[in-house]
Amino acid sequence: MNTRNAYKIRASRSSGRNRTAPVSMAQGNKVGNIPALDNDLSSGYIAPVCDSMPERNCRHPLTNMRQNAHLARCEESITNRFYSITSVLKHLGNIQHNENFVALANDITSKELDFNFPLQSLESAWINGLDMKLLYSKSIFNAINSSVNQFSEDLGRNEDSKVDTHSFFLDCGYHSVDITPCSDGRLKGLSKYIFRLPLSAITIRNSYAGALLNVESNVRDWEKIELSRLRNPSSGSSASRYLKIVVYHRSSSDPLHQGCAAHGSNDKLAAEAGLEKLTEFHSAIDNTYSCGSQIDLLLIGVDTDNDSIRIHIPDSNGELSIHRFVDTADLYNETLNLNSDQARVALFNSIDKSSDMSGWGKGEGKPSEGMRKVISNLLEYNLSQIEYVADLYGGSYPDLGHAEQFISVGDGFQEIQLRNIAYYAHLDTVEEGSADLDIGIKIFSGLNIKKGLPIPIAIHYRYDSKVPGSRARVVQKSKRVMAAILNRYKELAVGNNLFFQLSVQDLPLGSDLEIIDKEEL
Ligand code: ZN
Numbered sequence: 001m002n003t004r005n006a007y008k009i010r011a012s013r014s015s016g017r018n019r020t021a022p023v024s025m026a027q028g029n030k031v032g033n034i035p036a037l038d039n040d041l042s043s044g045y046i047a048p049v050c051d052s053m054p055e056r057n058c059r060h061p062l063t064n065m066r067q068n069a070h071l072a073r074c075e076e077s078i079t080n081r082f083y084s085i086t087s088v089l090k091h092l093g094n095i096q097h098n099e100n101f102v103a104l105a106n107d108i109t110s111k112e113l114d115f116n117f118p119l120q121s122l123e124s125a126w127i128n129g130l131d132m133k134l135l136y137s138k139s140i141f142n143a144i145n146s147s148v149n150q151f152s153e154d155l156g157r158n159e160d161s162k163v164d165t166h167s168f169f170l171d172c173g174y175h176s177v178d179i180t181p182c183s184d185g186r187l188k189g190l191s192k193y194i195f196r197l198p199l200s201a202i203t204i205r206n207s208y209a210g211a212l213l214n215v216e217s218n219v220r221d222w223e224k225i226e227l228s229r230l231r232n233p234s235s236g237s238s239a240s241r242y243l244k245i246v247v248y249h250r251s252s253s254d255p256l257h258q259g260c261a262a263h264g265s266n267d268k269l270a271a272e273a274g275l276e277k278l279t280e281f282h283s284a285i286d287n288t289y290s291c292g293s294q295i296d297l298l299l300i301g302v303d304t305d306n307d308s309i310r311i312h313i314p315d316s317n318g319e320l321s322i323h324r325f326v327d328t329a330d331l332y333n334e335t336l337n338l339n340s341d342q343a344r345v346a347l348f349n350s351i352d353k354s355s356d357m358s359g360w361g362k363g364e365g366k367p368s369e370g371m372r373k374v375i376s377n378l379l380e381y382n383l384s385q386i387e388y389v390a391d392l393y394g395g396s397y398p399d400l401g402h403a404e405q406f407i408s409v410g411d412g413f414q415e416i417q418l419r420n421i422a423y424y425a426h427l428d429t430v431e432e433g434s435a436d437l438d439i440g441i442k443i444f445s446g447l448n449i450k451k452g453l454p455i456p457i458a459i460h461y462r463y464d465s466k467v468p469g470s471r472a473r474v475v476q477k478s479k480r481v482m483a484a485i486l487n488r489y490k491e492l493a494v495g496n497n498l499f500f501q502l503s504v505q506d507l508p509l510g511s512d513l514e515i516i517d518k519e520e521l
Pocket residue numbers: 182183184209210211249259260261262
């Protein structure tokens with residue numbers, strides 16, 4: 001059974017399955033049946049109380065139910081596109097020698113996958129059988145493209161929240177938020193689900209294996225932002241700052257095996273490496289431009305079992321420590337019985353308490369007011385995600401490890417943000433991104449090659465239509481990257497185990513996805 005299918009999980013819940021408390025949270029609070037998220041909204045339903053404490057409502061007071069319901073629908077529509085592929089292909093395999101196979105196949109794929117395979121690939125099935133590797137890859141690429149198109153259609157409906165986010169960060173004193181997570185697929189839903197930050201003009205996101213960011217490339221991103229700010233003063237006051245966030249990850253239930261592969265599944269190493277990269281980035285800008293004071297740093301750890309986060313609290317000098325943090329898994333429990341106002345105060349107090357700690361994590365005072373506001377909001381938003389994972393997955397994901405569907409190479413699809421949907425290797429050349437790609441290929445050797453499935457690789461770059469010749473150069477770059485991947489992993493290529501889709505897209509969010517067809521290749 002596909003245990004990640006939100007609909008099935010909600011259906012099983014409504015048929016009598018008990019919800020269990022989030023892992024490492026709310027221990028001992030066995031909760032009764034929770035209805036579908038949508039029902040909570042439409043009927044004004046009050047969540048069932050805990051069996052052990054009947055007077056208590058077990059929804060966290062800061063949960064955004066409307067947003068959770070919306071995200072559940074997004075997740076379901078995207079996962080359905082990917083997770084029905086293998087069962088459809090098995091069905092086609094069973095009927096491929098039927099007399100009217102082509103018509104039957106078209107009927108099935110129209111209904112189940114919402115597209116048809118090229119006629120040629122079906123018509124020759126009676127001779128050599130279906131080319132399952134080709135059909136599998138085509139289905140994955142079609143699921144990617146449909147998901148991107150769905151995002152673009154939804155984009156207009158979320159304009160308000162984008163504007164709110166932009167205003168919020170400007171109010172806190174930040175004109176740009178630059179996030180570097182690990183490229184692990186379990187962080188693919190970071191912005192949309194775990195942080196609840198809508199994509200907007202002020203956010204940049206580039207992933208690297210182990211969150212080991214390329215300092216030079218990140219400095220170039222910063223230079224670009226600062227130059228455009230000089231030319232466009234309305235994008236933030238002269239005193240506003242640049243917020244750089246590095247996100248590492250860990251697994252609380254299987255820390256020695258399901259943590260970050262790039263750091264040998266060692267939480268401490270992952271956090272230390274993230275802190276080191278932040279320091280290098282800061283020093284690079286301070287040494288080159290003498291304006292390190294205009295950059296704030298934040299280190300965040302994600303528990304990929306339940307999406308709770310650990311925010312490392314900067315001191316008054318902006319210094320971070322791997323030992324000084326606030327963890328939303330603890331906060332969830334501590335604030336579950338409070339009302340929303342009390343819970344918000346508790347979030348703020350937790351930051352102060354962390355700032356006052358002694359011992360290994362001792363720092364020099366509290367962070368700035370703007371930084372405290374950013375942190376308290378991230379903490380609050382993440383509580384909704386903890387509730388989301390509790391509702392849909394009983395508090396911990398069934399797929400603790402890797403379950404990605406494709407490797408995303410290049411600029412990545414900002415439009416597809418969902419846990420474990422893709423392994424993302426951000427790179428301009430295969431040479432510089434070889435470490436990230438090697439890890440991705442290793443992951444997919446276990447996920448796909450072992451089962452006889454190929455590795456679908458979606459190479460995707462964005463171009464700037466304002467710059468003459470930009471699209472043509474980006475298409476050429478995509479082709480170079482594909483050739484270099486084929487060359488680096490010759491054995492897989494010879495075995496017909498690598499399939500590619502090349503696509504480009506104009507810079508503005510929601511631009512059309514342009515597939516590079518055979519004529520352009
Ligand atoms: Zn990782």
